[in-house]
Amino acid sequence: MDKCIIMMKRRVGLIMKINGDNHTHTVYSHGKNTIEDNVKKAVELGLEKVAITDHGSGHIFYGVDKRNWHKMRDEIDVLKKKYPQVEIVMGVEANIIGSDGSIDVDEEHLELFDVINAGFHYGVKPKRVRDFFSLYLLNFFGKILPFLKKRAMGANTKALVNAMERNHIHMITHPGAKVPVDMDRVAKKAQDKNVILEINAHHLHLDLDDLKKAMKYDVKFAINSDAHQSIHVGMVHKGIEIAQAAGLKAHRIVNGEED
Ligand SMILES: [Zn+2]
Ligand SMILES: [Zn+2]
Known part of the structure; x- marks a missing residue:
């Protein structure tokens, strides 16, 4: 096992x-880094598995x-043969671009993905002008003006x-990060x-409060790195700390194991 992961485990007493x-x-x-760099690190x-989930x-x-x-699909298919010891998943971290729940994946590309994940991000082209107001401007002013929050x-x-x-x-990425959401309704x-x-170890969302709310529902979780460099693939100790603090058991985490 990676030396720094072992040290991290000792330091924070991770049992997962x-x-x-x-x-x-x-x-x-x-x-x-490249897709292959991430795969090699995994x-x-x-x-057992690594997903490539670009925006x-x-x-x-x-x-x-x-x-x-x-x-990317072709590249991943070649790498799947080269590295049979790990399951390589081609995903996408789709952006939510409209109040109606539209995402930025074209119909013609849907079949290329093994999984489609989605999350909120700024810097996204909204679907319609009114989405610019309801999703972006409202959040911007909601941070300054409490009555709009x-x-x-x-x-x-x-x-x-x-x-x-x-x-x-397949998965909602970092729910509660970037913009606030009603976690009860989202988890339901x-x-x-x-x-x-x-539970995103990079953005630290789900955070402890939202995780406790979401755990009341019959929903599964995943703890991921959101690595932007291959050296960060698998680096999820902060996510595990949140899960453990909430008392979330490994059987509810799709990629979790008791250690
Ligand atoms: Zn994201
Ligand atoms: Zn991401």
Whole structure:
């Protein structure tokens, strides 16, 4: 096992570990390393699974160029043969671009992905002008003006719930990060639609409060690195700390194991 992971485990008294990382980025969006670099790190750590989940094309600054989705699929298919010891998953971290739950994955690309994850991000081209007001401006002013905060939270929650309703979402990435959401409503919908909620070790969301709320529902969780460099693949100790503080057991974590 990686030396720094062993030291980390000793320091924080972790009793859980992960056997896969479902959220990593590469040079195709805003990561620093290649798909193969992330895969090699997963192999080095002895992980059973690694997912490549670059950003949906609607992100203005680092969405994947639409012409690269096929290239990525081909690259991953070649790597699957080269590294049979690890399951390589091609995913996408789609951006929510509308109150109606629209995401930035084109119909024609859907078949390329093994899984579709979705989350809130700034810097995304909204679907319609009114989405710019309800998703972006409202959150911006909600941070400054307390009376708008509740309205912003309602609008964010509606968009996230609608996203789970209208798309086949595998996992919601870092729920509660970037913008506030009503976790009870989000977790209830995740339960109904069998969607995984992520404990993101990079953004530290789900945070402890939201995780405790979400745990009341029959929903599964995943603890992921959201690595933007291959050296961070599998680095989830802060996520494990949140899970342990909440008393979340490994059997509820899709990539979790008692250690
Ligand atoms: Zn994200
Ligand atoms: Zn990410």
